[in-house]
Amino acid sequence: MPERYGPRVIEHLVNPRNAGEVSGPSGVGEAGNAACGDQVRFTLAVGEDLRLEEVRYRAYGCAACIAAGSALAELVEGRTIIGAARVSRGELQEALGGPLPPGKEHGVTLALDALHRAFEDYWSRQGDALLAGDGFGDGSGGRRGVVAAMSGGVDSAVTALLLKERGYEVVAVTFRLHDGEPGSRSCCSPDTVLFARETAHQMGIPHFTLNLRELFDRRVMRDFVGSYAAGRTPNPCVACNAHVKFHAAAFLADRLGLRHVATGHYARVGEGPCLERPEDGRKDQTYVLWPVPRELLGRTIFPLGDYRKDEVRRMAEERGLAVARTPESQDICFIPDGDYRSFVRRRVRSEPGEIVDRRGRVLGRHAGVVNFTVGQRRGLGVSASTPLYVTEVRPESRQVVVGSRRELEVREVLVRSANWFLDPREAALVQVRYNSEPVPCEVERGGDGWEVRLLEPVFGVAPGQSAVFYTRDGTKVVGGGIIARRDAA
Numbered sequence: 001m002p003e004r005y006g007p008r009v010i011e012h013l014v015n016p017r018n019a020g021e022v023s024g025p026s027g028v029g030e031a032g033n034a035a036c037g038d039q040v041r042f043t044l045a046v047g048e049d050l051r052l053e054e055v056r057y058r059a060y061g062c063a064a065c066i067a068a069g070s071a072l073a074e075l076v077e078g079r080t081i082i083g084a085a086r087v088s089r090g091e092l093q094e095a096l097g098g099p100l101p102p103g104k105e106h107g108v109t110l111a112l113d114a115l116h117r118a119f120e121d122y123w124s125r126q127g128d129a130l131l132a133g134d135g136f137g138d139g140s141g142g143r144r145g146v147v148a149a150m151s152g153g154v155d156s157a158v159t160a161l162l163l164k165e166r167g168y169e170v171v172a173v174t175f176r177l178h179d180g181e182p183g184s185r186s187c188c189s190p191d192t193v194l195f196a197r198e199t200a201h202q203m204g205i206p207h208f209t210l211n212l213r214e215l216f217d218r219r220v221m222r223d224f225v226g227s228y229a230a231g232r233t234p235n236p237c238v239a240c241n242a243h244v245k246f247h248a249a250a251f252l253a254d255r256l257g258l259r260h261v262a263t264g265h266y267a268r269v270g271e272g273p274c275l276e277r278p279e280d281g282r283k284d285q286t287y288v289l290w291p292v293p294r295e296l297l298g299r300t301i302f303p304l305g306d307y308r309k310d311e312v313r314r315m316a317e318e319r320g321l322a323v324a325r326t327p328e329s330q331d332i333c334f335i336p337d338g339d340y341r342s343f344v345r346r347r348v349r350s351e352p353g354e355i356v357d358r359r360g361r362v363l364g365r366h367a368g369v370v371n372f373t374v375g376q377r378r379g380l381g382v383s384a385s386t387p388l389y390v391t392e393v394r395p396e397s398r399q400v401v402v403g404s405r406r407e408l409e410v411r412e413v414l415v416r417s418a419n420w421f422l423d424p425r426e427a428a429l430v431q432v433r434y435n436s437e438p439v440p441c442e443v444e445r446g447g448d449g450w451e452v453r454l455l456e457p458v459f460g461v462a463p464g465q466s467a468v469f470y471t472r473d474g475t476k477v478v479g480g481g482i483i484a485r486r487d488a489a
């Protein structure tokens with residue numbers, strides 16, 4: 001036994017606490033691996049009152065892992081799950097009598113990671129309702145607390161911080177949405193999850209991780225790929241807000257008895273509840289938030305809605321948060337290199353087809369409709385005296401229709417799957433693309449959706465994108481929906 005270990009570490013090694021396994025555990029977590037020598041495993045029994053009734057650990061490998069496992073098990077047994085999720089590296093080091101010798105710190109990392117993986121497993125076992133897309137409560141019976149969704153970026157870190165400073169009981173959660181890539185900036189890489197947890201702990205906030213890979217794969221990634229194959233242009237952030245992020249945060253808030261959920265989106269919740277534009281117009285995310293169910297919006301807090309991005313970064317710097325300098329996240333979180341065409345091509349079989357004009361004249365051939373989206377000008381492989389654009393994608397006949405810019409002009413749009421915060425009659429402006437200005441419109445019920453008359457023409461409206469409606473003064477979101485293909489059933 002190296003002499004470098006302090007007396008508390010040695011005490012844990014000579015007399016380990018809570019060693020063993022819980023029988024019939026409610027959560028199991030492991031970190032490290034036997035191949036590299038160090039491994040820690042935690043098993044938990046969590047009571048109905050969310051207290052950790054029994055905590056057991058097993059550690060293989062170096063003395064640091066054994067001592068850290070023992071100290072952590074002793075520290076958290078008997079605490080509520082929230083109290084246990086707050087234990088930081090600092091607190092565990094203190095329980096071991098101070099930092100472990102250089103090169104042995106991984107014992108603390110592995111023990112904490114194994115415990116948090118056991119929490120993650122516990123929530124997964126509770127999560128059938130969430131995976132089935134079932135409902136959530138209205139939060140009215142909950143405490144004045146909030147589950148804050150933390151991606152590991154600066155926006156959500158400052159969100160949690162502001163809520164804490166306003167006196168809310170805050171619990172942070174990071175979602176594992178996809179596999180990410182170790183070392184990548186993806187929000188879901190293992191490094192990012194660890195970083196988010198350490199940031200939460202730095203603020204004295206408990207942190208959980210929810211494994212939502214299956215839900216995200218089913219409701220976002222498969223829809224993303226399937227949409228391109230069906231000639232639509234999807235928006236995965238919209239799908240995630242519709243089916244994953246907010247429901248998962250509410251699921252956890254309901255289980256923990258907390259009233260609110262929060263994210264680092266730039267938007268505001270107004271009376272009604274309704275969705276309102278944020279202070280920082282350049283960061284406005286109202287366009288992707290339209291599908292949040294109204295009942296859930298009523299429980300939601302967007303603390304960043306009142307700030308500009310530069311103020312948010314400054315607040316992070318002033319409070320010494322390590323996230324202060326993280327770069328902006330990429331457009332689509334599960335495609336770190338941004339090459340979404342290749343991502344789709346790897347997942348669907350591309351069948352070649354014809355490139356035709358409006359009248360059906362064949363102008364060329366293409367390798368697959370997944371490579372095209374309405375409004376696209378580059379990569380058509382057809383030469384013409386005037387610029388050509390994709391005006392329509394017809395997956396049934398594998399045809400891509402091209403035409404002049406004028407042929408992209410759209411004056412009527414059909415919108416389905418609408419979600420309204422206000423009376424649809426208040427819809428006076430509509431935005432039909434992520435980076436475009438809203439145009440005046442009239443909306444009325446039509447068939448199985450909503451007929452939208454654009455009072456100014458828009459060039460290039462892609463089915464699958466969102467149409468988001470705003471009030472006449474442009475400040476409030478009335479509702480939104482998905483733009484449908486006219487001829488599609």
Ligand SMILES: Nc1ncnc2c1ncn2[C@@H]1O[C@H](COP(=O)(O)OP(=O)(O)OP(=O)(O)O)[C@@H](O)[C@H]1O
Nearest residue numbers: 149150151153154155156174175187263264265329
């Ligand atoms: N993997 C995740 N786990 C938990 N929350 C997430 C995750 N990804 C995104 N969020 C939440 O959704 C919000 C908006 O996500 P978006 O991808 O737009 O990130 P962002 O604006 O770059 O924010 P941040 O700086 O916090 O990463 C985040 O602020 C966060 O609250």
